[in-house]
Amino acid sequence: xxxxxxxxxxxxxxxxxxxxxxxxxxxxxxxxxxxxxxxxxxxxxxxxxxxxxxxxxxxxxxxxxxxxxxxxxxxxxxxxxxxxxxxxxxxxxxxxxxxxxxxxxxxxxxxxxxxxxxxxxxxxx
Amino acid sequence: xxxxxxxxxxxxxxxxxxxxxxxxxxxxxxxxxxxxxxxxxxxxxxxxxxxxxxxxxxxxxxxxxxxxxxxxxxxxxxxxxxxxxxxxxxxxxxxxxxxxxxxxxxxxxxxxxxxxxxxxxxxxxxxxxxxxxxxxxxxxxxxxxxxxxxxxxxxxxxxxxxxxxxxxxxxxxxxxxxxxxxxxxxxxxxxxxxxxxxxxxxxxxxxxxxxxxxxxxxxxxxxxxxxxxxxxxxxxxxxxxxxxxxxxxxxxxxxxxxxxxxxxxxxxxxxxxxxxxxxxxxxxxxxxxxxxxxxxxxxxxxxxxxxxxxxxxxxxxxxxxxxxxxxxxxxxxxxxx
Ligand SMILES: Cc1cc2nc3c(=O)[nH]c(=O)nc-3n(C[C@H](O)[C@H](O)[C@H](O)COP(=O)(O)OP(=O)(O)OC[C@H]3O[C@@H](n4cnc5c(N)ncnc54)[C@H](O)[C@@H]3O)c2cc1C
Ligand code: HEM
Numbered sequence: 001x002x003x004x005x006x007x008x009x010x011x012x013x014x015x016x017x018x019x020x021x022x023x024x025x026x027x028x029x030x031x032x033x034x035x036x037x038x039x040x041x042x043x044x045x046x047x048x049x050x051x052x053x054x055x056x057x058x059x060x061x062x063x064x065x066x067x068x069x070x071x072x073x074x075x076x077x078x079x080x081x082x083x084x085x086x087x088x089x090x091x092x093x094x095x096x097x098x099x100x101x102x103x104x105x106x107x108x109x110x111x112x113x114x115x116x117x118x119x120x121x122x123x124x125x
Numbered sequence: 126x127x128x129x130x131x132x133x134x135x136x137x138x139x140x141x142x143x144x145x146x147x148x149x150x151x152x153x154x155x156x157x158x159x160x161x162x163x164x165x166x167x168x169x170x171x172x173x174x175x176x177x178x179x180x181x182x183x184x185x186x187x188x189x190x191x192x193x194x195x196x197x198x199x200x201x202x203x204x205x206x207x208x209x210x211x212x213x214x215x216x217x218x219x220x221x222x223x224x225x226x227x228x229x230x231x232x233x234x235x236x237x238x239x240x241x242x243x244x245x246x247x248x249x250x251x252x253x254x255x256x257x258x259x260x261x262x263x264x265x266x267x268x269x270x271x272x273x274x275x276x277x278x279x280x281x282x283x284x285x286x287x288x289x290x291x292x293x294x295x296x297x298x299x300x301x302x303x304x305x306x307x308x309x310x311x312x313x314x315x316x317x318x319x320x321x322x323x324x325x326x327x328x329x330x331x332x333x334x335x336x337x338x339x340x341x342x343x344x345x346x347x348x349x350x351x352x353x354x355x356x357x358x359x360x361x362x363x364x365x366x367x368x369x370x371x372x373x374x375x376x377x378x379x380x381x382x383x384x385x386x387x388x389x390x391x392x393x394x395x396x397x398x399x400x401x402x403x404x405x406x407x408x409x410x411x412x413x414x415x416x417x418x419x420x421x422x423x424x425x426x427x428x429x430x431x432x433x434x435x436x437x438x439x440x441x442x443x444x445x446x447x448x449x450x451x452x453x454x455x456x457x458x459x460x461x462x
Contacts, residue, residue: 015168019188023436031432044427048437053169062166 008060008110012103018055025097026051034089038077058094058115070121078124087123091115135178135211143206149174149185150201160201167203174201179210190438191314196249220257220305221246225298226276232363234283235329236294237269239276240302248272250313250336251415253443254306256289264289267333267417267443268307271340277304280332280363309333311415311441313340318347323405323412325353325426327398330418330445331364337415342375351405353381355398355418359390381405398422399429406430413439420444 013020026048030036039047056062074082091112098108119125129145134152143152150172153160162172167187176197185204186194198215221243229237248254253267256279270278283294311333313322322341324334331354341350352372354362361384368380369392383401387393394401406412414430416423423444431437 015166015188018168023431023438026437027432030428044424044431044437045442049170053163053171056164056168061168062164 008107008114009056009062011107012059012098012111013101014061015056017101017103018052018059018061020101021055021097022048022051024100025055025093028093028097029090032089032093035086038080038082038086058111060110060114070118071124074122075124082123084119084123087119129207132206133209134206135209136213146205148202149199149204149206149210149212153201162202165202167200170200172201173198173215174204174212175199175215176210176212179206179208181210182207190310191316192310192312192441194316195312195314196310219245220303223277223302223304225296225300225302227298228293231280232361234361235363236281236283238279238281238293240279240304242274242277243304246277246304246307248307250340251311251333252307252309253333254304254308257303257305258289258292259301259303262289262292263305264447265306265308265445267309267329267336269332269336271336271343278332278336280329282329309443311337311417311443313337313344313346314413315344317341317413318344320348321408321410321412322346322348322350323353323402323414324350325355325398325402325414325416325418327355327416327418327422328361328445330416330423330443331368333417333443334415335364335368338371338378342378346377348377348410350375350378351381351412352378353383353398353401353405355383355422357385359384359387359393362390362393365390365392399426402426403429403433406433406435411435411439414441416440416442416444418443418445420446 030039094115095108095112098111131142131144134141134143134149136158139158141152141156141158143149150160150162150165160172163169164171176199181197181199182204185199187203189198223243224241225238226241227239231237248268250268250271253265255263255265257263266279266281268277269280281290281293283290285291324337326332326334334352338350338352352368354365354368356362359382362382365380365382372378372380381401382390382393383396383398384393387395406414414435416426423442427440427442430440
């Protein structure tokens, strides 16, 4: 997992931007037929909290995550067929969310890079 | 935080000191009490706790939905308490003794139960409790009344082979029971005073919403209150008449009865609930929505509303998990949350 990148987090708008992004991002994910099956049967309320953890992390926010590590959090999804194409779709939705919020391209690239750094773990490689 | 004295945090059977300037999370860690956490900056909500006594600093509730603030939820990582707090994990109330006081039939299949309010029990209208029989059988039921009522009111739909519900239909008055709770966040928040409330009760899901409506009216709710009472058959709308009467007394209250098969019951709309809710939610002002009852329908409505643009923070939901599911052997564990 990447180092906390406080200046990126602050440039994006800090905690307030996480609050703004979570609904938009989650709505995109649930409407995306490439990936929404992975979220079936997960309680929406709890999942929204996990989306917050996800966004805080990839926005380079303070990260002292004590929940499940990325590998075990996604292991059962890999078992159900999670692969690179799904990972790419999540990163795409993330980028679209930030663009919608008016975040500069350059910062979106940095966020994508942080997400990218978790690919091997998320996909159990 | 400058100066100050240490305060006491009561958590289960432990009392922990919290030093001036220290957060609740730091105090827990210093005392070796396990609490999940992540961002440590009030964002991710991993470390959420509930204060059942004491006042929560505003900074510790930033970003929480109004109903959660109302219930004393706080983020341990940003909470620097200025006074003593009694804390618990969210939704984990105490187990208290109670007793079955009264039972009346509200329809062919729904009973109204009155339970003795345990001495130290407090709740918010719209919450639910886990009712526990002396052999340990336990099921969640919503509270239909207000704190201060003479008894705790539950509406239970009797399932012919339902372990708890069919037993409750015949259990002698005076039977001792236990309850754990309250839990749930389908409550009225005073931030909502000016807003439109859209309350959707499917089957006995209308029970907690009657409590919420009374609570809102008692607090002089100024915005419109739209109540939807839904069921498969018109004859199952067991509260339609009293609700219609309420609507006649309060100009800001309107009531919609809807059934797939109205079966000739007057004033009942025929059709799909999803269509009606979409139409009401899409109205002039952004509503706060509470959804209670049959789990698949509640989850479908929540998803539908969220995807159509209602923020998750403005939707509260109690899915009555277990009330319409396939048979499972033995006792089911209580549902999460
Ligand atoms: C948060 C929450 C709040 C709840 N509030 C209420 C409430 O206010 N009032 C209320 O009545 N219930 C409420 N429930 C549901 C309640 O907890 C029980 O699940 C319900 O009473 C059935 O329990 P039982 O022991 O009688 O049936 P079980 O012994 O658990 O089930 C018996 C049999 O009935 C079948 N069955 C279950 N539901 C149906 C159905 N709808 N139609 C036909 N067959 C069915 C099952 O498949 C099973 O075979 C709530 C649930 C939750 C999670
Ligand atoms: C881009 C990199 C990703 C990161 C940083 C990330 C981060 C996280 C985090 C922090 C959690 C919470 C773990 C916990 O329970 O403690 C989580 C859970 C989850 N993630 Fe991801 N995730 C990523 C990619 C994906 C992808 C590609 C998918 C599927 C398309 C996905 C689907 C899920 C699901 C369904 C859960 C919930 C699992 C459960 O509760 O059962 N994630 N993720």
